[in-house]
Amino acid sequence: MIAIDSMMVCLDLSDIDEKLVAFTRSICGRLQVGKVYFVHNIKVYELSEDFREWFGDVDLAGEVEGNIHDIVSEQFGNAADYEVLVSEEPNTEVILADLVKRYKVKLTLLGKKTSIKSTGALGTKLLHILPCSVLVFPETATFKIEKVLVPIDFSDTSVHALRLSKNLSDQLGLQLEILHVYRLPTQYFPLISEEKAVRKAEEIVKGRFAALQKKHLEISGVPYTLVRAAGKSTAERIRLHLDKGKYDLLVLGLKGNNPLPSLSFGGVPKEIYNMDMHIPLWLVYSEEVIR
Template sequence: MIAIDSMMVCLDLSDIDETLVAFSRSICERLPVKKVYFVHNIKSSELSDDFREFFGDVDLGNEIEGNISDIVNEHFQNAADHEILVSEEPNTEVILAELVKRYTIKLTLIGKRMSDKSTGALGTKLLRILPCSVLVFPETANFNIAKVLTPIDFSDASVHALRLSKSLTDQLGLSLDILHVYKLPTQYFPLISEEKAIRKAEEVVKEKFSDLQKRHQEIAGVPYTLVRAAGKSIAERITMQLEKGNHDLLVLGLKGHNPVPSLSLGSVPTELYNMDLNIPIWMVYSEDVIKQ
């Protein structure tokens, strides 16, 4: 059973805040969540001398906390125990990573605007530095989640994400699909038959699936799809499968190769994050990776 001891919701005082707070309520209504922290950092380096001269000694932190409190009261409505945290630090990523450690945050919720409105630079930094799993909610996504897609490459990270996805879908009565995108060593064509290479590649992958199902019998009945990259990136094939299958949530396992807080995001998750997807992306680190 999936239970979240503590969740952090990152707010930036934009129009997406109301959506994030409402979505956090939806999460609390579906999963056991003990406490939610609504956080915002006032980047002190961006407060110009003109601002300070014009507004004087106004307590900006208190004003922002009041604004967030109004949004929480309207859209969260005490769905779980919660607290509002407003800080004033020069580096937003660092203070958020410290909050994750201080309050043992298991899941962080961040919003994402379409590429024509934002570069997404802060989001990418947060994904790389936060020592916890992250749920990315695009501004165009909705709360109705019924069908989940989990791509796997048979690494420990992807298997962890798959098992979490299975627990989630069983718990909430959702549908789950597995996807594996494979590539062929095209540099050897036409020395070997392309048709033969495809057949052999799929045989190898099916053997891997069979072995995986034997080791984790809870996923034995979950349907899986094999897709050849065929000139497209793995991320592009994943997005095509999302559209084809009308999935509502993408769950990705993240690999950690460096000590926290410099967790390794990986090229496929980075590419997917930078795409204009219309569904939430749950990027999952295992506990073993986070404790490294």
């Protein structure tokens, strides 16, 4: 059973905040969540001189906290125990990473605006530094989650994400599917038949799936699809498959191969994060990686 002891929700005082708080309520209604921390950091040094001249020594942190409490009261209610945390630090990423460690946060909910409205630079920094799994909620996403896609590359990281997704799907009655994107050694064409190469590649991958299912019996009944990259990146193929299959959640495992200063975020997850997605993206670290 999946339970979240503590969860952090990052708010930025924009229109997406109400959606994030309401989505958090939806999560608490479906999963066991111990405590939720609604957080915002005020970069005081970014306040203009005009602001200081007009408002003087106003208790900005108190005003922001009151505003967040209003949103939480309206959109979240008493769905779970919660606390509002407002800080005034120059570096948002560092203070949020510190909160994750201090309160042993297992999952952070992060909103994402479309590329027209935002560069997503802060989100990218947070994904590099936060020592916990992250659920990215695009402003165009809905709360309905019924169909889940988990791309895997047979690494321990992706297998962890798959097993976690299977647990989640069983718990909530979701439809789970697996995707694997493979590539052919095109430098050897036309020395070998492309058709023969495809057949051989899929034969090898199916053998790896059979071995994986034998090792982890709980995923033996999960359907999988093999897709050839064929001139596109793995992330692009995943995106095309998402649009075709009408999924509601994408789950990706993250690797932790960079112990200093934090964990590792790159490659396929980074490319997908930078796309304008319309469904939530769950980026999963295993407990072993975080430790």
